[in-house]
Amino acid sequence: MAARQPRFNQAVLIDTTPLPESIPKVEEVGASSAPLMSASYFIGARCKAYNDDYMMCKTEAHGRGEFECMKEGRKVTRCAASVIDDITKNCLQEFRNHWECLEDNNQQLWQCRKWEWNLNGCVFQKLGLEKKIPGAPEHETPVHLRRRQIYSQNEKGVIT
Amino acid sequence: MSQFNTRERNLPARGYRPGYYLLGMFAIMGYGWYKYIKGVRELNELGREKMWSRIHLIPMLQAENDRDQVRRYWADQDREQELMGKKTKIYHSDRFVRPTYSITPTNISK
Numbered sequence: 001m002a003a004r005q006p007r008f009n010q011a012v013l014i015d016t017t018p019l020p021e022s023i024p025k026v027e028e029v030g031a032s033s034a035p036l037m038s039a040s041y042f043i044g045a046r047c048k049a050y051n052d053d054y055m056m057c058k059t060e061a062h063g064r065g066e067f068e069c070m071k072e073g074r075k076v077t078r079c080a081a082s083v084i085d086d087i088t089k090n091c092l093q094e095f096r097n098h099w100e101c102l103e104d105n106n107q108q109l110w111q112c113r114k115w116e117w118n119l120n121g122c123v124f125q126k127l128g129l130e131k132k133i134p135g136a137p138e139h140e141t142p143v144h145l146r147r148r149q150i151y152s153q154n155e156k157g158v159i160t
Numbered sequence: 161m162s163q164f165n166t167r168e169r170n171l172p173a174r175g176y177r178p179g180y181y182l183l184g185m186f187a188i189m190g191y192g193w194y195k196y197i198k199g200v201r202e203l204n205e206l207g208r209e210k211m212w213s214r215i216h217l218i219p220m221l222q223a224e225n226d227r228d229q230v231r232r233y234w235a236d237q238d239r240e241q242e243l244m245g246k247k248t249k250i251y252h253s254d255r256f257v258r259p260t261y262s263i264t265p266t267n268i269s270k
Contacts, residue, residue, distance in 0.1 A: 015264055017235035019227070028224055036217055044216030051219035058222070063255030066226045066233075073223030080220040109213070110206055133209050143205035150202055 026074045029081050037107055038099040038116075039084055041131040042123055047079035083129070091122035110149045120144075229258065236263060 019025075029036075036043075044051070054072040058065035087095050098115040105111035123129050136142050175181075233256070237247050251257055 015232050015235050015262070017231065017238070019231045020234065026227075029220060037213055040213040040216045043220065044212070047216075047220075051216070054219045054223060063253075066230050066256040069223075070227065070230065073226055076219045076223045077227075109209060133205075133212055135212075136205060136208060143202065143209055150199065151206070 023070065024074060026077050027081060029077060029084060031084055034099040034103040034107060035084070035095070037102055037109075038095060038119065039087055041133075042087065042127070042129040043080050043083045045129040045132070046083050047076065050075045050079045086127050087123060090126040091119060094119040094122045108151075109144070110151050111153060113144065113149055113152070116144065229256070232262065233259075239263075 031039075050072070054069060054076045057069040057072045061068045094115070098112055098119045101112035101115045102109070109116065120131050131144060133142055133144070236259075241247050
């Protein structure tokens with residue numbers, strides 16, 4: 001019976017009541033998973049302080065973080081949105097190439113190194129944000145900079 | 161019987177000395193291990209990369225979800241005030257509890 005259409009007795013089954021006026025408005029990020037993944041290290045680079053602040057607030061609130069950390073949460077969202085905004089303003093083509101590649105390749109980062117390098121270069125030049133993987137072994141090349149990606153299936157993963 | 165036995169007939173044994181075959185086996189196996197360890201280390205690093213990419217995103221996603229939950233909770237409380245005349249506490253705790261059932265308004269709220 002997979003062909004049967006689901007029937008709901010209401011058009012929208014969600015509560016759309018907005019937050020009260022006393023809470024400052026914040027625009028949600030609204031990006032889907034592939035663009036977020038593509039931008040994640042830049043979000044981490046710029047917003048680390050806000051992110052850590054928010055997570056610490058949640059830990060220390062002992063289950064009431066949903067109410068008590070709304071201010072920190074707004075900062076986190078604004079910061080992440082600002083990163084996405086700056087990337088789309090300055091490096092739109094590189095960003096789009098990379099996340100569309102991720103979308104086409106099961107979101108496996110190692111399939112899209114060529115586009116990633118272009119994006120990283122552009123973002124570092126224009127915004128000064130750098131991709132760094134914490135905890136990676138120091139004596140070897142970081143995995144995202146290796147010329148040969150041994151798990152890559154396609155030409156786009158390795159530099160030709 | 162002795163016509164099948166090479167030793168009794170003083171014929172040379174076929175092929176190389178057994179030690180060379182053993183060495184060859186170790187060489188092939190060593191190459192395999194080398195490639196395998198290289199692959200495992202690469203996988204570890206790729207895993208670390210993916211994990212940190214998610215760690216950087218978690219606060220943002222969590223903040224968005226929390227805001228949504230609080231919005232729904234306060235909307236529920238307001239609706240309860242309107243219908244029942246008071247706001248009740250259903251748990252003996254101040255913590256935020258994610259509702260098991262989400263109650264939706266009869267009319268789509270603007």
